[in-house]
Amino acid sequence: MEAIRIRMVSEPDFVRGGWLQAGYKILKQEGVVGLCKGMNPMIMKQVPYTVTKNVAFDILTKSFYAIMLAQGKKLTAATMFTIPLISAAVSSILSTVTSQPGDMVLSLVNAHKGDRRSSEIFKDIMNSTRGFRGFFVGFHTRLLHVGVTVTIQLLVYDYVKRLCGIAATGTS
Numbered sequence: 001m002e003a004i005r006i007r008m009v010s011e012p013d014f015v016r017g018g019w020l021q022a023g024y025k026i027l028k029q030e031g032v033v034g035l036c037k038g039m040n041p042m043i044m045k046q047v048p049y050t051v052t053k054n055v056a057f058d059i060l061t062k063s064f065y066a067i068m069l070a071q072g073k074k075l076t077a078a079t080m081f082t083i084p085l086i087s088a089a090v091s092s093i094l095s096t097v098t099s100q101p102g103d104m105v106l107s108l109v110n111a112h113k114g115d116r117r118s119s120e121i122f123k124d125i126m127n128s129t130r131g132f133r134g135f136f137v138g139f140h141t142r143l144l145h146v147g148v149t150v151t152i153q154l155l156v157y158d159y160v161k162r163l164c165g166i167a168a169t170g171t172s
Contacts (some may be wrong), residue, residue: 003038006110038110040118044102049146053095057154060087061170080168084158085151087170092150096143101135103142 004023007014015022026034064083068075108121125134158169 002042002106003035003110006038006107010107010111038106041102041106041109041121044118045099045106046102048102049095049099052098053091053150053154056091056094057084057087058169060090061158061168063170065170075171084155084169088151088154088158089147091154092147093143095150096139096146099146100139100142104135104137 001019004019004026007026008019008022015025023035030037061083064087065075068079068083073079104125105118105121108125109116109118126132128134130137162168
């Protein structure tokens with residue numbers, strides 16, 4: 001699905017129909033490999049993203065609650081909202097930073113027809129005039145998108161845990 005989505009965005013005239021027609025066209029022109037060529041960069045993107053998002057949120061909320069309790073402050077409804085909000089926002093920034101290089105490679109692998117390998121794209125970015133900074137092209141836009149999404153996800157996650165009778169993240 002990511003290969004289809006990226007192709008449809010990078011080549012607006014790729015197909016007249018929707019994603020089914022685009023998938024069929026890729027399959028017909030490039031075979032199954034065309035639909036799977038982004039698997040390595042997808043892993044390079046998703047693993048750091050998910051690990052950073054979840055671990056950072058757990059560590060930050062636990063640390064903030066520990067600081068509050070060590071200072072003898074009570075956990076009010078306001079702090080039970082503010083601490084996860086701040087933790088989620090920081091986690092979203094960290095997860096965007098750690099997953100951006102993989103996202104850049106994923107986008108370039110799937111952007112157009114061809115069989116360029118992830119390692120070739122990685123080398124091309126590193127050898128470009130931007131060097132390592134080349135992995136962070138479009139970062140601000142992605143930060144806005146991922147930042148809002150992750151912050152909301154983690155707030156909902158924490159709230160649903162509490163609705164189910166499970167302690168808020170970082171409080172137990």
